[in-house]
Amino acid sequence: MNVKETRGEILDQLNRLLTISHDAEEGYQEAAKNAKGSELQSLFTKQAQQRGEFGTELDREIRALGGEPDGGTSVAADLHRAWINLKSVFSSNDDKATVEECQRGDKEALDTYNNVLQETDLAASTRELLLRQKQAIDTAHSSMARLAMTV
Numbered sequence: 001m002n003v004k005e006t007r008g009e010i011l012d013q014l015n016r017l018l019t020i021s022h023d024a025e026e027g028y029q030e031a032a033k034n035a036k037g038s039e040l041q042s043l044f045t046k047q048a049q050q051r052g053e054f055g056t057e058l059d060r061e062i063r064a065l066g067g068e069p070d071g072g073t074s075v076a077a078d079l080h081r082a083w084i085n086l087k088s089v090f091s092s093n094d095d096k097a098t099v100e101e102c103q104r105g106d107k108e109a110l111d112t113y114n115n116v117l118q119e120t121d122l123a124a125s126t127r128e129l130l131l132r133q134k135q136a137i138d139t140a141h142s143s144m145a146r147l148a149m150t151v
Contacts, residue, residue: 005121007065007066007067009120010120013116013120014058014061014062015069017112017130021055021058023105024047025052027102028051029044031047031048036095043143050136057129065126100144103144106137106138107141110137
């Protein structure tokens with residue numbers, strides 16, 4: 001395991017998570033706009049708000065460590081990123097496909113959080129923040145998996 005220890009490496013990893021939070025927030029907002037039922041709209045809106053809060057927390061943490069937060073979402077050239085396929089899913093107007101895409105996005109986010117937590121030498125307070133966020137994403141991922149079976 002190649003542990004990232006320098007301030008710059010740590011800030012890069014936190015900015016990576018910040019970008020994922022922005023991607024997820026926008027993805028869930030788009031999902032809420034396109035969901036057919038009010039329950040799904042509410043669930044997606046709640047997830048978007050939570051990811052927005054995660055972004056704010058990560059922004060604050062990056063600044064506290066003396067870094068400059070990245071401002072946006074991932075660029076279109078990064079097709080492997082979690083939420084990039086949502087627009088094509090929405091065009092199908094299929095709630096099940098939307099839920100499955102949100103589940104996939106959450107899985108990608110979890111993988112990234114796990115990698116950052118395993119490969120980065122973080123201060124205890126930063127580690128606690130990331131673990132709390134990861135737990136919430138894991139809960140959302142599980143909810144999306146259950147929902148995908150019933151939609």
